[in-house]
Amino acid sequence: MTSSKTSLPNSPKMEQHIRQALIAAAPDLFGAEINDTLIQFQQTRRDMEGDLTLVVFPFVKLLRCSPQEAGDKLKQWIESHIEGVSHCNVVSGFLNIVFTDAYWLEQLNQMQDQPNYGLAPANSKPTVMVEYASPNTNKPLHLGHLRNIFLGASVAEILRAVGHKVVRTQVINDRGIHICKSMLAWEKFSPVNARGERETPANTGLKGDKLVGKYYVEFDRALQIEAKAIMAQWQSGNFSDTPTAIEEAVLNFEKAKEGKDDKAVAALDDKIKELAKNQTAILQEAKEMLVKWEARDPQVYLLWTTMNGWVYAGFDQTYAQMGVSFDKLYYESDTFLLGKDQVMEGIKSDVFYQKPDGSVWIDLTADGLDEKLVLRSDGTAVYMTQDIGTAIDRFKDFPDLHGMVYTVGNEQDYHFKVLFLILQKLGYAWANNCFHLSYGMVDLPSGKMKSREGTVVDADDLMAEVIEKAKEMTQERGHLEGLDNAAREQLYTQIGLGGLKYYLLKVDPKKRMLFNPEESIDLTGNTGPFLQYAHARISTLLEKAAFGPTPLSLTTPMRPEEKEIIKQLALFGTTLEEAAKGYSPALLANYSYELVKLYNTFYQSVKIVIEPDADVRQFRLSLSAKVRQVLAQALGLLGVEAPQRM
RNA sequence: GGUCCCGUAGCUCAGCUGGAUAGAGCAACUGCCUUCUAAGCAGUAGGCCACAGGUUCGAAUCCUGUCGGGAUCACCA
Numbered sequence: 001m002t003s004s005k006t007s008l009p010n011s012p013k014m015e016q017h018i019r020q021a022l023i024a025a026a027p028d029l030f031g032a033e034i035n036d037t038l039i040q041f042q043q044t045r046r047d048m049e050g051d052l053t054l055v056v057f058p059f060v061k062l063l064r065c066s067p068q069e070a071g072d073k074l075k076q077w078i079e080s081h082i083e084g085v086s087h088c089n090v091v092s093g094f095l096n097i098v099f100t101d102a103y104w105l106e107q108l109n110q111m112q113d114q115p116n117y118g119l120a121p122a123n124s125k126p127t128v129m130v131e132y133a134s135p136n137t138n139k140p141l142h143l144g145h146l147r148n149i150f151l152g153a154s155v156a157e158i159l160r161a162v163g164h165k166v167v168r169t170q171v172i173n174d175r176g177i178h179i180c181k182s183m184l185a186w187e188k189f190s191p192v193n194a195r196g197e198r199e200t201p202a203n204t205g206l207k208g209d210k211l212v213g214k215y216y217v218e219f220d221r222a223l224q225i226e227a228k229a230i231m232a233q234w235q236s237g238n239f240s241d242t243p244t245a246i247e248e249a250v251l252n253f254e255k256a257k258e259g260k261d262d263k264a265v266a267a268l269d270d271k272i273k274e275l276a277k278n279q280t281a282i283l284q285e286a287k288e289m290l291v292k293w294e295a296r297d298p299q300v301y302l303l304w305t306t307m308n309g310w311v312y313a314g315f316d317q318t319y320a321q322m323g324v325s326f327d328k329l330y331y332e333s334d335t336f337l338l339g340k341d342q343v344m345e346g347i348k349s350d351v352f353y354q355k356p357d358g359s360v361w362i363d364l365t366a367d368g369l370d371e372k373l374v375l376r377s378d379g380t381a382v383y384m385t386q387d388i389g390t391a392i393d394r395f396k397d398f399p400d401l402h403g404m405v406y407t408v409g410n411e412q413d414y415h416f417k418v419l420f421l422i423l424q425k426l427g428y429a430w431a432n433n434c435f436h437l438s439y440g441m442v443d444l445p446s447g448k449m450k451s452r453e454g455t456v457v458d459a460d461d462l463m464a465e466v467i468e469k470a471k472e473m474t475q476e477r478g479h480l481e482g483l484d485n486a487a488r489e490q491l492y493t494q495i496g497l498g499g500l501k502y503y504l505l506k507v508d509p510k511k512r513m514l515f516n517p518e519e520s521i522d523l524t525g526n527t528g529p530f531l532q533y534a535h536a537r538i539s540t541l542l543e544k545a546a547f548g549p550t551p552l553s554l555t556t557p558m559r560p561e562e563k564e565i566i567k568q569l570a571l572f573g574t575t576l577e578e579a580a581k582g583y584s585p586a587l588l589a590n591y592s593y594e595l596v597k598l599y600n601t602f603y604q605s606v607k608i609v610i611e612p613d614a615d616v617r618q619f620r621l622s623l624s625a626k627v628r629q630v631l632a633q634a635l636g637l638l639g640v641e642a643p644q645r646m
Numbered sequence: 647g648g649u650c651c652c653g654u655a656g657c658u659c660a661g662c663u664g665g666a667u668a669g670a671g672c673a674a675c676u677g678c679c680u681u682c683u684a685a686g687c688a689g690u691a692g693g694c695c696a697c698a699g700g701u702u703c704g705a706a707u708c709c710u711g712u713c714g715g716g717a718u719c720a721c722c723a
Contacts, residue, residue, distance in 0.1 A: 210659045376721040525671040604687040
């Protein structure tokens with residue numbers, strides 16, 4: 001347990017070194033063996049002198065003296081025994097250790113020699129599948145998808161950077177009643193042009209997913225109108241077209257409304273509305289269409305492939321703009337029947353049990369969860385059945401697969417908890433390597449996004465808007481001379497999307513976040529463009545200086561700002577590992593921001609290209625080059641591009 | 647009601663396995679471009695870390711409870 005905790009942010013190598021030296025010297029120094037946990041390092045406070053801090057308190061009991069005395073004793077020992085340590089100071093129970101400048105220069109020299117500094121060798125760790133973006137093919141992608149996709153894509157890159165082989169995948173929910181709704185609405189409502197064609201992306205110029213989404217909305221509109229008419233009939237006491245069971249249910253709900261508060265009445269009204277919707281002819285038609293689809297009715301199937309084809313073309317365009325891609329696609333239409341066999345097998349091994357009506361369940365009460373249905377009484381699959389089947393299938397598709405990451409919103413926390421538990425009980429050892437990368441909802445200042453109420457932020461629109469804004473701002477203040485039009489357009493895209501991605505990724509994925517449209521296109525402060533600007537500025541600087549790396553003299557004088565930067569650079573590897581372990585791009589975002597702030601302070605306070613002293617100049621250029629490289633690396637892992645100039 | 651997540655500056659967020667006086671950005675106010683990109687830098691102001699107990703030498707961090715916000719508990723997906 002404790003061995004995995006050895007590396008701490010602050011200069012991991014040195015920390016390790018001192019730790020081991022202390023343990024080895026313990027009998028002499030303390031008169032007893034000491035436990036590893038006694039040695040606690042932390043980062044030195046900014047306002048104190050020091051590169052690493054040892055907490056003295058744990059030693060106080062052992063040495064039976066005051067914190068000050070214990071600190072002094074440790075100080076003396078460390079100063080005289082540890083190479084690379086310049087001196088120490090003891091302040092109220094904390095031993096601040098200062099390393100020599102030569103130590104830090106040597107660190108930078110070593111970094112300079114590593115073009116892939118901080119990254120683990122490719123494919124040095126097992127294969128992991130990362131799933132993100134599980135769109136429905138009945139409507140376009142929106143802001144929520146953007147968080148999902150940027151998050152998943154970034155985590156995939158991060159896992160790759162720490163050495164995993166990664167398979168990026170998405171599930172496409174291409175079947176079901178919601179798909180039939182837009183299909184039906186298109187057949188019913190799409191106008192026919194002079195050539196006798198209904199609307200298509202080709203003859204309207206509309207993006208495929210937008211066109212299909214439009215008819216999904218049309219369906220809902222028609223449904224609402226019809227449902228309202230039915231409710232009006234019910235209100236007037238006319239139940240002639242209504243089955244008696246429904247009639248009774250409606251009357252019961254009506255009766256229950258008496259004497260209730262507004263909220264309860266509204267809830268009951270919703271239930272009545274649900275019943276009314278179920279009575280509509282248009283919903284019946286959609287259901288019939290679904291039945292036909294399942295029976296592979298050629299006409300319905302053709303319509304389905306055609307319209308889904310439009311949607312995929314639209315999605316591809318959106319993904320291309322987002323700069324994300326996938327290695328393997330799973331279509332729900334291929335997988336929705338999976339899982340039943342495993343459930344039947346599971347009954348035999350007593351993982352599941354069957355009720356008299358034929359439905360199959362699992363009892364998870366012993367694990368603190370509920371009983372959960374895994375197969376309906378009519379033998380058809382539920383969502384869970386399918387997920388069990390697909391998970392198992394994926395491990396068959398990729399025999400060297402070690403684990404999976406599902407990027408899915410936190411409203412499904414419970415579902416995945418159950419899913420992983422079931423897989424475990426079915427005896428799949430890899431179930432322990434499955435992780436639900438759960439992220440919080442994206443709220444708007446106006447509240448929750450709701451498609452019904454039209455408060456959804458469309459992904460394409462948002463990206464276009466953000467790029468347009470980047471264009472305006474760049475034309476205002478950018479350094480674009482010598483760039484042709486194509487390069488300029490590319491730059492606007494890099495800045496706009498970079499800002500958007502960074503904005504969505506800098507927040508802890510687990511947390512629900514507020515999307516403020518104005519802040520998302522900000523260029524100052526903790527933003528993507530701020531980091532990109534730093535990168536561009538260093539790039540032109542290095543170009544101007546015609547920089548080439550050479551070994552640095554260990555006697556080069558060093559300023560505190562410069563040392564801070566080397567320290568931050570030294571943290572890159574551990575930060576990356578933590579980001580991978582915690583599936584959190586936000587850690588890398590914050591790291592990069594911190595690095596750039598340190599660099600900017602340095603940049604504003606010294607000369608670099610025009611520095612007269614050759615050693616100092618080379619040192620500052622080398623430092624700049626490493627910051628640029630680590631920054632580009634970190635931004636890359638966030639999916640943010642790093643422009644050469646802006 | 648059960649379960650899970652969240653509550654840190656006016657706003658949006660950091661704060662790692664408990665550690666020194668709780669940090670940024672935005673918004674407000676001051677300064678700094680005839681030296682390398684000012685999309686920058688330096689500074690001022692702003693906090694009972696929701697509240698109350700507990701554990702500890704030491705708590706924003708761990709435990710319990712209370713209050714607020716959200717999610718989820720379908721033979722929906």
